Amino acid sequence: MSGVTTLDRLRLRDTGRIVSLDGREDLLQRLMALGFLPGARLEVVQVAPFGDPITIALDGWRISLRLGDAASIAVEPANGRTSSRTEVP
Amino acid sequence: MATAAPALAAPARLATIALAGNPNTGKSTLFNRLTGSRQTVSNYPGITVHKTSGTLIFPGGRTATVLDLPGAYSLAPASPDERVVFDVLAGRISGTEPPDVVVAVVDATNLRRNLFLVSQIADLGRPLVIALNIVDEAEKRGIRLDAELLSRRFGVPVIPIVAKTGAGIGALQQAVEAVMSSPAQFAPVVWSDPVRSALSILRESLSPALASRLGPQLLPRLLFDGTTVTAAGNLDGNGAVSGPIERARQALRDSGTNPVTVEAGTRYRHIDALLDGIETRPDPAFASQGYSIDRLLTHRLFGMMIFAGMMLAVFSSIYWIAQPLMDAVDAAFAMLAEAASSGLTAWPMFRSLVVDGLVPGVGGVAVFLPQILILFFFIGILEDSGYMARAAFLMDKVFAWCGLNGKSFVPMLSSFACAVPALMGTRTIEDPRARLSTILVSPLMSCSARLPVYVLMIGAFIQPQFGVFWAGVALFAMHALGLFTAVPIAFLISRFLLRIRPLPFLLEMPPYRMPRLCDVGLRMFRSGREFVLRAGTIILAFSVLIWAATYFPRPEGVRGDLAQRVAVERGIPIGEADALLDSELAPVLRSSYLEQSYIGRAGHLIQPVFAPAGFDWKITMAVLASFPAREVVVSTLGIVYSVEEGDDDEVAQRLGDRLAAAEWPDGRRVYGPAVAIAIMVFFAYCLQCVSTIAVIARESGWRWALFAFGYMTALAWLGAVAAYQIGSLGFPGGAA
Structure with a gap:
């Protein structure tokens, strides 16, 4: 299944691809400077x-980073x- | 003649080389390689960011100043550290020329992310050399980088180095010298049309004077960082800048471009184009190299146990290993004082200045060095190995809710030994808000200098009356008091007082690396030297001031009056009584002089303030006299109660007996359990420690040093009054 969730809802060892970023201006700026760009792959380690x-x-x-x-x-x-928390019955 | 050619004799301006780069790139190791021990630490004007600089001697004999800029991921000036990087590179520090060459230190295992900062720096227009560090580690991870190809693509020299071993340092120095005479420019990023038109809108809306003063290089920073640049107070005339920024940003938004995200997107596209066909990502088979022990070290059970063990080792080293060294320092200065005392008998005032003011003052500075060096040894190992980031990761949740973060743990723990090295250790905290909160609450932890006060009071008033068990409870309670007060105070301070935006907690987990002892040693050397030179002078000055307050005005009549009283009391001739004042009754004479000193008078004057805590004028005076250091209260009480000199244990025993016998003028006992507890609570909370105050001032400015002194003194007074008032209800037969 596909579906978009947020990084804080991934579990240990989950991998994913960044779709978009939304939030405080300075947080976004920092995250993007570090390479958190749409399309980047990541894994919760x-x-x-x-x-x-x-x-x-x-x-x-x-x-x-904090949840x-x-x-x-x-x-x-x-x-x-x-994550099980995001599954819709 | 030498005076005939002044123009020739004038030295050329020393070139400045700035080292810039992401954290964990080995920048400081390169700095140590280039400068050796020719290093100094100072502050940037007006802010509390530390400026580390040194001298580089080129093989040809030419010298240059090297500036080790704080590590940063981006030039967007959100933290004081990043602001400094931006200000230095843009030449915005008053009285400092922009650097002649920027050496961008880049981690070869993480080239893509590192180039983001490099491309921002390149836009500021300074000549640039790229030091491609840790190429050995990159190769082990399957990343092969062709430096010549990179140089061609980037348009600036790219020098592969291994700062740890010194490989490539010679080539780097050559490249720096070459770039000084023929500057090279990093391939410039090409902005999209909407960005370019927004930049020209920005330029046109600024007043011509401001636009020309800012220069074209700073305009993109203004557009992208917007309010963070102006809010940081970097640019004069905020109103004149924020309006035009908003206009330009609106134009960007109108053309469908997000002004917050456009910079990163454009730069990373630019970097990806520059790196096209060059392998920058580790081979998946090697990708987790350097991380393999993380599963153990951040495990929820074993990781916490290892963490607890390591912290215990750090703490016990500061507490126990430093002790013999501190005793040795104390003993050396005691010998010095004794030698000075016997050598200067002919000049009593000067003798007292040296013996009671200068020598203890200098000794009081030197005594901190063992703890500072030991703590910075551990901080060096923890940081350079990469473990500090893991420790912060493990502990962050515990501290986050009250405005601190995971990195607050080491300084707060160290404060139980001594706040002075601990506060210097807060430099590892990047977030300015968490750092300041940690600085403001760490002195509440019960440090080892409070122990003599607890021991005296518990030994004299708790143990004899209530037994060993309650003595232990009292000692433990005194240590817990500061800790349990610090947490709510930290919450209140960061919630209601600090008007600093917290930084998001984004903490890189660098691969584990073997620390280089030379780097650790230079870190210890820098912090020790800085403490002696900067905080030491303040500590010494206050020691001499307090000495003067306990010595002067020394009225002539004190000795005569005392001799007369003794003569009458004992029925002996006045000459005989006067002679006794130099032998048997010398402590009484010292006590009389102290009562007549400025500080003794202040004790009488201020006593009503402390009356609700059950303090008489003698305790009040001892509180005032202990401003240089809490433990001084014991020796001051010793003098004021005319205790004969002897070794520490004897003095404490005799002093305890004297205190127990002390009476108010109406015959009531001064001391009882309630007063003893009030005194302990007072010293648990108060900031009677000029060294801590000096270090707070050094780390965050005098305003916060005064604030810390003020709030802790208020807390101490309230705590002492509460303890006494409640205590006198519970202990009948006590003081009240």
Whole structure:
């Protein structure tokens, strides 16, 4: 299935492709400077012990961000499944 | 004659080379390679960002100043660090010429992302050389880069180096010298038509004077960063700039272009075109190299255990390893004081200045060095290995809700040993809001200098009356007090007080790398030297001031009056009584002089303020005299209660007995458990530590240093009054 969700809803080991970014101007500017551009592939590689923040792999390097900021990034899950939280009955 | 040719004798202006690049690119290692130990740390004018510069000597003997700019991912000036990079490269720092050459340090394993900053820097028009660092690691990961091909495509020299081993440094120096005489330009980005017309709208709407002063290079930054540039106060006459920016941005929006995202999109397209056909991504088989132990180190159980173990090691090193070194420093200065004391008997005032003011002042600076060096040793290892980012990742959730972040943990933990090195350690926190909050609450942690106060009070008033168990509870409670107060205070400060926009918490997880001991050593050297030169002078000045307040005015009559009183009390001739004041009764004489000093008078004057906490004038005076350092309260009480000198344990024991016997004029006991607890609470909260104040001033400015002193003193007073008032209800037979 396809469908667009946000980065904060991906689970550990999920991969996806960035569809769009939407949020605070300075957050967007920073994310895009770091290479969070529509079309970029990413993978959730770590989740912190308290569930937040998460580390993602992007373009061969790794960065961690808080779930609140990750919610600004719309992604299309690439491995055929979305997080259970996003599934519509 | 030498004076005949002044023009020839005048030295040429020293060239400046700025090192710029993303964090974790090995920029500082390259800086250390180029400058060795010829380094200084200062501040950029008007802001609290540290300026690290050094001297480079080229093989030909020519010298240049090298500036190690803070690491940044982008020139959009959202944080003070990024603002400095932008301001230096754009020549916007008053009294500083823009650099003659910019060396962009680029991580060869992550070329694409690194080039984003390079392309922004290139637009500012400074001559540029690219240092392609960690090419060895890139090769191991299957990335082969042809530097000559890159040079041709970029239009600037690209020099492959390995800063850690020194490979390629010679070629880099040659390229820098060559670029000085014939500047090279990085392939310029080509803006789309809507952007170009928005830029010309911007230029035309600005006043001609402003437009020419800004120059064409700064206009794109103004358009893309908009309010962040003007809000940062970078550009004079905010109103004159924000209107034109909005007009130009509106024009962009009208043509269907998003002014916030257009820059990154255009630059990355430009970079992708430059890198077309060049392999920049690691071979998938090697991609996770350098990350393999992350699964263990960030595991929710084992990762936390390893983290706890490491932090325990750091903390116990600061606390226990530093102790013998600090004792050695103390002993050395005590010997120095003794030598000065016996050598200067002929000049009592000067002797007191040296023995009670200067020597303890200098010693009070030197005593911090072991802790600073040890903490920065660990910070160096943690940062350079890449573990600090993981520690921040693990702890972030715990701190995020009260406006701090994961990187606040190490400074706050270190504060339990001593706030001075801990506050210097907050430099690892990029977010200015989290950093300032951490600086403002860390001094609440109960540091080792509070311990002598607790030990004295608990030993004299809690343990004898309530036993060892309650003594332990009291000691633990005193340590918990600061921690549990710091969290809500941090929340209040960052929620209601700090008008700084928080940075999004975006933290790169660099691959694990072996730290280079030389880099760690230079980091320790820089921080130690900076502390002595900058904070040390303030600490020394205050030590001398407080000495003067405890020494002067030293009225002539004090000695005569005391001798007369002794003669009458003991029924001995006045000459004999006077002689006793130099031997047996010397402590009483010292105590009388102290009572008559400015600080003694201030103690009497201010005592009513502290009366609700049960403090008499002697405690009040000891509080004032302990402004240089909390532990001074013990020795001041020792003097004011005429305790004979001896070793520390004897003095503490005798002082405890004297305190227990002290009475108000009407015969009530001054001290009881309630007053003892009030004094401990006061010292748990107060900022009676000139070293901490000096370091706060150094790290974030005098305004915040005064704020910290003010809020902690208010908290201390409230806490002491509450403790005394509640305590005197609960402990009948106490002071009240």
